[in-house]
Amino acid sequence: MGESMTASALETEALAKRFGGLVATDNVSFRLEPGARHALIGPNGAGKTTFINLLTGVMNPSAGRVLLAGEDITGLRPEARVRRGLVRTFQINQLFDDLTPLETLSLAVSERLGLGGDWRRRLGAAGSIAREVDRVAARFGLADSLGLRTDTLPYGKQRLLEIAVAFAASPKVLLLDEPAAGVPEAERRDILDAIAALPADVSVLLIEHDMDLVFSFARRISVLVDGALLVEGEPDAIAKDARVRAVYLGESRHA
Amino acid sequence: MATILFDGVAYGMLLFVLACGLAVTLGLMNFVNLAHGAFAMAGGYVTVLLMDNWDAPFLACLPVAFALPAAIGLLLERTLYRHMYGRSHLDQVLFSIGMVFIAVAATDYFLGSSQRNIHLPDWLRGRGQVMGVSVGLYRAFIIVLCGALAFGLQAGLMKTRFGSRLRASVDDARVARGLGIPVGMVFAATFAVGSGLAGLGGALGTELLGIDPYFPLKFMIYFLIVVTVGGTSGITGPFVASLLLGVADVMGKYYLSSALGGFVIYVVVIVVLVLRPSGLFARAR
Amino acid sequence: MNAALGLARRARWRWLEMAFWIAAFAAILMPAGAHLILNEIAILALFALSLDLILGYAGIISLGHAAFFGLGAYAAGLMCKYFAQEPLLGLAVAMAASGLTGLLSSLLVLRGSDLTRLMVTLGVALVLHEIANALPQWTGGADGLQGMVVGPLLGRFAFDLFGRTAYAYSLATLFVLFLLARRVVYSPFGMSLMAIRRNQLRASALGVPVNRRLIAVYALAATYAGAAGALLAQTTAYVSLDVLEFNRSADVLLALIIGGAGWLYGGIVGALVFKILQDYLSSSAPQFWLFWMGLFLIVLALVGRERLRAGMRGALTWAKA
Numbered sequence: 001m002g003e004s005m006t007a008s009a010l011e012t013e014a015l016a017k018r019f020g021g022l023v024a025t026d027n028v029s030f031r032l033e034p035g036a037r038h039a040l041i042g043p044n045g046a047g048k049t050t051f052i053n054l055l056t057g058v059m060n061p062s063a064g065r066v067l068l069a070g071e072d073i074t075g076l077r078p079e080a081r082v083r084r085g086l087v088r089t090f091q092i093n094q095l096f097d098d099l100t101p102l103e104t105l106s107l108a109v110s111e112r113l114g115l116g117g118d119w120r121r122r123l124g125a126a127g128s129i130a131r132e133v134d135r136v137a138a139r140f141g142l143a144d145s146l147g148l149r150t151d152t153l154p155y156g157k158q159r160l161l162e163i164a165v166a167f168a169a170s171p172k173v174l175l176l177d178e179p180a181a182g183v184p185e186a187e188r189r190d191i192l193d194a195i196a197a198l199p200a201d202v203s204v205l206l207i208e209h210d211m212d213l214v215f216s217f218a219r220r221i222s223v224l225v226d227g228a229l230l231v232e233g234e235p236d237a238i239a240k241d242a243r244v245r246a247v248y249l250g251e252s253r254h255a
Numbered sequence: 256m257a258t259i260l261f262d263g264v265a266y267g268m269l270l271f272v273l274a275c276g277l278a279v280t281l282g283l284m285n286f287v288n289l290a291h292g293a294f295a296m297a298g299g300y301v302t303v304l305l306m307d308n309w310d311a312p313f314l315a316c317l318p319v320a321f322a323l324p325a326a327i328g329l330l331l332e333r334t335l336y337r338h339m340y341g342r343s344h345l346d347q348v349l350f351s352i353g354m355v356f357i358a359v360a361a362t363d364y365f366l367g368s369s370q371r372n373i374h375l376p377d378w379l380r381g382r383g384q385v386m387g388v389s390v391g392l393y394r395a396f397i398i399v400l401c402g403a404l405a406f407g408l409q410a411g412l413m414k415t416r417f418g419s420r421l422r423a424s425v426d427d428a429r430v431a432r433g434l435g436i437p438v439g440m441v442f443a444a445t446f447a448v449g450s451g452l453a454g455l456g457g458a459l460g461t462e463l464l465g466i467d468p469y470f471p472l473k474f475m476i477y478f479l480i481v482v483t484v485g486g487t488s489g490i491t492g493p494f495v496a497s498l499l500l501g502v503a504d505v506m507g508k509y510y511l512s513s514a515l516g517g518f519v520i521y522v523v524v525i526v527v528l529v530l531r532p533s534g535l536f537a538r539a540r
Numbered sequence: 541m542n543a544a545l546g547l548a549r550r551a552r553w554r555w556l557e558m559a560f561w562i563a564a565f566a567a568i569l570m571p572a573g574a575h576l577i578l579n580e581i582a583i584l585a586l587f588a589l590s591l592d593l594i595l596g597y598a599g600i601i602s603l604g605h606a607a608f609f610g611l612g613a614y615a616a617g618l619m620c621k622y623f624a625q626e627p628l629l630g631l632a633v634a635m636a637a638s639g640l641t642g643l644l645s646s647l648l649v650l651r652g653s654d655l656t657r658l659m660v661t662l663g664v665a666l667v668l669h670e671i672a673n674a675l676p677q678w679t680g681g682a683d684g685l686q687g688m689v690v691g692p693l694l695g696r697f698a699f700d701l702f703g704r705t706a707y708a709y710s711l712a713t714l715f716v717l718f719l720l721a722r723r724v725v726y727s728p729f730g731m732s733l734m735a736i737r738r739n740q741l742r743a744s745a746l747g748v749p750v751n752r753r754l755i756a757v758y759a760l761a762a763t764y765a766g767a768a769g770a771l772l773a774q775t776t777a778y779v780s781l782d783v784l785e786f787n788r789s790a791d792v793l794l795a796l797i798i799g800g801a802g803w804l805y806g807g808i809v810g811a812l813v814f815k816i817l818q819d820y821l822s823s824s825a826p827q828f829w830l831f832w833m834g835l836f837l838i839v840l841a842l843v844g845r846e847r848l849r850a851g852m853r854g855a856l857t858w859a860k861a
Binding site: 056058077078079082083087088090094095096097098099100102103104105106107108110111112115116117118119120121122123124127129130131133134137143146147165166169 | 727730739
């Protein structure tokens with residue numbers, strides 16, 4: 001908790017989560033700068049998903065605080081955090097199988113525009129929603145797939161939709177949970193390009209195993225091991241850090 | 256007051272035996288079996304028919320009241336129920352409601368719709384004195400029998416190999432399978448035992464509650480209450496919940512008028528739901 | 541295809557829909573004979589539509605939807621017997637009463653899991669049944685509410701034995717409420733419901749205030765169910781305890797499932813099929829109807845609604861083209 005020149009986009013103070021005797025998140029004080037391209041890495045079981053769940057409010061912390069643009073959001077429900085601009089994607093696609101991308105994106109956009117509770121007008125009657133949906137779909141290369149059932153789309157397109165939907169919610173902070181996971185080689189390029197093309201004013205925290213993606217994307221990397229932050233720094237420093245190598249090499253030795 | 260408490264405990268114990276099978280199968284297979292009451296009904300009718308048509312002694316009927324529903328349960332589980340395990344809750348609800356309807360319709364058609372009663376043997380009738388409190392002999396019998404059953408079930412769950420396999424399967428079926436536990440067989444056996452217990456409960460309950468073709472529908476709510484309040488992660492939860500509900504119901508009906516007293520159970524449930532939405536013994540997930 | 545076009549297209553009226561409503565209204569002019577059963581179908585259709593809102597759109601499984609139906613019936617009955625004979629007034633009061641009850645019970649229904657929901661919905665209906673049973677001085681108890689004299693609709697159209705006015709009244713109510721439901725379902729609010737039903741976690745991760753939306757639709761559905769109950773009370777001039785019984789909740793669930801939940805016409809189609817089947821199958825021993833319902837449910841559950849729905853969808857696209 002030192003002095004800061006600018007408010008962080010997202011910050012945690014001594015965040016902890018205990019399940020009985022098990023410590024899933026161990027006193028994590030983490031800072032995401034505005035406009036960041038920040039990656040969170042760590043071996044399996046390090047507690048990355050728990051951390052994301054704590055940030056988004058799906059789980060309540062045992063101790064510590066979460067701050068979004070300086071505002072304490074620790075007590076807020078997930079949907080309230082989304083309204084304030086904290087949006088995540090899921091490692092395993094959480095999409096609406098029999099709905100179309102058009103419907104899914106329209107939902108995200110209408111909620112963000114504050115029209116989600118409108119029960120009187122037809123969805124799309126106000127042109128604002130449709131225009132924004134077209135824009136988001138174009139950005140993620142989904143314009144041709146808008147009218148198709150989500151579960152008929154190829155996996156790579158579904159993954160793109162997963163990110164597009166989060167983007168449609170107009171995030172100030174975007175948490176990407178293993179966006180390239182399980183995507184066939186042929187379709188990975190689209191995902192990587194889409195992530196690289198995210199606007200500079202969106203602060204992005206990327207959780208990934210794929211080191212190529214991490215090192216090509218991140219300007220800053222944090223390493224999470226056994227629920228605690230081991231080390232944090234620029235990609236070069238992290239790559240050379242002996243402790244990091246030990247953790248990853250040690251892990252492959254046990255495998 | 257002690258007598259009323261005693262009656263409440265007896266009723267609660269009976270509820271426990273009736274509902275614990277449902278709690279365990281729900282916790283184990285995540286299957287909402289609304290037809291559970293049909294097995295209880297089977298046990299009750301078996302007892303009535305054996306006693307009426309063959310003059311069978313009451314105690315001799317009890318094992319049959321366990322065995323027949325258990326066998327039926329085993330058969331149904333292996334043929335029909337197992338196809339429904341992974342399905343949506345709505346499908347499971349539709350399926351089990353369908354089973355209840357068939358059971359009710361068949362019973363009504365073949366055995367008539369009037370309520371049946373049994374004649375208890377003389378040694379179970381009347382009242383006695385336990386520690387200075389006047390108690391009904393039959394209710395005392397129920398408390399002793401059901402208490403022993405509860406104790407035996409808990410011991411079986413905690414101390415036998417089958418019990419530990421069951422607990423492992425409840426905790427995580429996928430991992431259990433990976434450890435070589437024959438989860439399918441555990442399901443089948445548990446379902447059979449649960450149905451058998453329901454049948455036994457139905458037989459025991461005939462004297463207190465009467466038996467008729469609509470029993471499974473009338474008592475569905477009580478089973479659901481025991482399971483939601485008591486949780487599904489063991490049998491201590493449903494045990495405590497059943498006692499709580501049994502006592503609340505009997506005391507409510509005694510101290511308030513019979514009309515108002517019936518609501519006490521619902522008030523208790525509402526209070527529990529408001530304070531602890533996942534039941535009194537929610538397991539941490 | 542661009543978004544605006546796609547969104548407009550999904551909400552447009554299909555010609556089959558318009559044909560259906562025209563036919564339904566035309567049936568008012570039919571010679572007397574079928575209007576009594578048509579009235580029953582319209583009432584069940586409205587009841588099933590109300591269940592569709594919570595089951596098909598919001599994904600809430602209710603075993604006690606009859607609670608609101610029965611409450612609406614008794615409210616309309618009592619209104620008629622003690623206060624005012626104008627049916628529309630009774631309808632309004634019934635809807636308000638059941639809507640309010642829906643709002644209050646939604647707070648309990650939404651706590652806890654699917655299982656708790658089953659118990660709570662069942663329990664609410666049971667409690668109301670107990671209350672109705674315990675107050676025979678108001679409700680007539682087991683004998684039912686007697687002495688209802690229902691005034692002529694709008695002061696002009698009297699109800700008679702043949703049921704023509706009854707059917708017209710029920711159909712008109714169904715149509716108006718259907719139009720409203722259609723608007724709601726195709727609105728952003730309706731979209732959020734569909735999302736909640738399919739993946740509540742994701743809906744909340746997109747900023748949808750899940751509980752608020754569910755409470756709203758539950759209250760709305762309760763209002764609709766109350767309207768259906770009021771229609772029954774008023775068109776038959778009688779209310780008995782069976783409006784609150786589990787059978788009612790099971791019947792409407794089955795009717796909706798027959799027609800298919802989640803496409804708004806499922807309740808209407810299902811009500812039609814259900815009533816026709818019921819008429820046909822319960823003329824023999826009454827237990828037969830229960831048995832066939834049970835068998836149907838089991839087969840349906842085993843085979844899977846998706847497979848049946850896929851088959852129906854194929855047939856529908858052929859009809860729509």
